[in-house]
Amino acid sequence: MGTTVLEEKYPFLLKYFKGGIESSTRSIAHCILFYGTDLDAQYELAMEIARLLNCSGDNSNSCTCLNCSWIRNNQHPAVLTISKVDNKDSNDDSKNVISIEQARMIKNKLLVTSEYHRVLIFCDRDKEGNICGLNETNFQEPTANALLKTFEEPPANTTFFFLTKDKEDMISTIISRAQSFYVPSKKEVINDYSIVQNALEGYLQINRNDVLDLYERINNFMKENDPMEILNQIQNYICALLKNSLNNSALKVKLIQDINAVEHAKQELQLGMKPQIIAETLAFALVLK
Ligand SMILES: [Zn+2]
Numbered sequence: 001m002g003t004t005v006l007e008e009k010y011p012f013l014l015k016y017f018k019g020g021i022e023s024s025t026r027s028i029a030h031c032i033l034f035y036g037t038d039l040d041a042q043y044e045l046a047m048e049i050a051r052l053l054n055c056s057g058d059n060s061n062s063c064t065c066l067n068c069s070w071i072r073n074n075q076h077p078a079v080l081t082i083s084k085v086d087n088k089d090s091n092d093d094s095k096n097v098i099s100i101e102q103a104r105m106i107k108n109k110l111l112v113t114s115e116y117h118r119v120l121i122f123c124d125r126d127k128e129g130n131i132c133g134l135n136e137t138n139f140q141e142p143t144a145n146a147l148l149k150t151f152e153e154p155p156a157n158t159t160f161f162f163l164t165k166d167k168e169d170m171i172s173t174i175i176s177r178a179q180s181f182y183v184p185s186k187k188e189v190i191n192d193y194s195i196v197q198n199a200l201e202g203y204l205q206i207n208r209n210d211v212l213d214l215y216e217r218i219n220n221f222m223k224e225n226d227p228m229e230i231l232n233q234i235q236n237y238i239c240a241l242l243k244n245s246l247n248n249s250a251l252k253v254k255l256i257q258d259i260n261a262v263e264h265a266k267q268e269l270q271l272g273m274k275p276q277i278i279a280e281t282l283a284f285a286l287v288l289k
Contacts, residue, residue, distance in 0.1 A: 006044055007061070008232075009186045011270060013045060021052050022059075030154045033162045033170065033178035038185035039131045043123065045183060046161040047071060050079045050119035053159065067116070078116035082106065083125050084138055098122065098139050103146035110155050118155075123163040134162055135169035144171050151177050193237035195221060196230060200237050204254070206287050215283035222275040231269060234282075235262040261285035 007014055020028035028049075034042040050071055057065035070076035080087050084097055092101045106120065122139065124132040151160060151174070162178060164170050193200075199217040206214055221230045242255040265282045269275065 017049050029179035031160045031178035033180040034183045036183040042163045042183050043131045046121045053117040078118045082122045103143050117157045119159050121161045133165040193233040196233045211287040219279035227275045231266045
C-alpha cells in the first residue's frame with residue numbers, strides 16, 4: 001500500500017528515478033541527497049528506489065519477488081540504514097554520531113562484491129527511533145572524509161542516499177558530490193479537500209441534467225488552482241466518503257469507481273491533456289456511472 005501512495009505523492013520524482021533505472025545504462029547518480037521537512041517520505045522514497053534497483057520480478061508495486069519482500073520488511077542484506085544507532089558495532093561506544101568506525105566497516109563491506117545493488121541510506125534517528133535528518137553534529141567531517149573516496153568512486157551497483165532537512169545542515173563535501181532533490185512534505189495536506197468540498201457535496205445525488213454544472217465547477221477550480229491539487233482534493237473527498245460507507249457495499253463499489261476515475265484524470269493531466277477536457281470527462285464519469 002505504501003508504494004501506491006508514494007507514487008501519488010511523488011509522481012515526478014519516482015518517474016525520474018524509474019526512467020534512470022530502466023534505461024539501458026542504469027543512469028542514476030551514485031550519491032543522492034534528499035532534503036525537506038518530511039524525513040519519513042525521504043526514507044520511503046529511498047527504500048522504493050532501492051526496491052526498483054533490486055527487484056528481480058516485474059518492478060510493479062505488488063511484486064512479491066524475494067528482493068521486494070525483503071525491502072518491504074526492511075530486511076534486505078544489501079539495503080542498509082546508516083545512522084548513529086543502525087549498523088553500528090556493539091563495541092563502538094560513540095553515541096551521537098555516525099562514527100569513523102562505521103565508515104571503516106562500510107568500506108570493508110564494499111570491498112566484497114555483491115550480487116545485489118547495494119543501497120546505503122545515511123540518516124539520523126531520534127530517541128523513539130523516528131527517522132531524522134543528517135547535520136554537522138551527527139555526521140561529522142572526519143567520518144565523511146573517511147568515506148569521500150568511496151562516495152566519489154563507489155564500486156559497481158552501489159548507491160548512497162543522504163537524508164537531511166536543510167541542505168545548509170550538510171557538510172559541503174557531501175553537497176558537492178551528491179545530486180540533490182527537494183522532497184516536498186505532503187504530511188499536512190494529504191487528506192485535504194477544503195477547496196472542493198462545497199462543490200462536491202451531494203454529488204452522488206446529482207441528476208444527469210446537472211452534469212454540466214458539476215463540470216463547470218470542477219473546470220473553474222482547475223483554472224484557478226493547480227489542477228493536480230484539485231484532482232487530489234477530489235480524490236481525498238471521495239476517499240473520506242468511502243471511509244464512512246464501509247457498510248454499504250453498493251455505494252462502496254460506486255465510490256471506488258469514482259476514485260479510479262479521478263486517478264485516470266490525474267494520469268491524463270500528467271500526459272499533458274487539457275484540464276478542460278479532463279474536467280468534462282471526469283464530471284460525466286462521476287455522475288453517469
Ligand atoms: Zn520485485
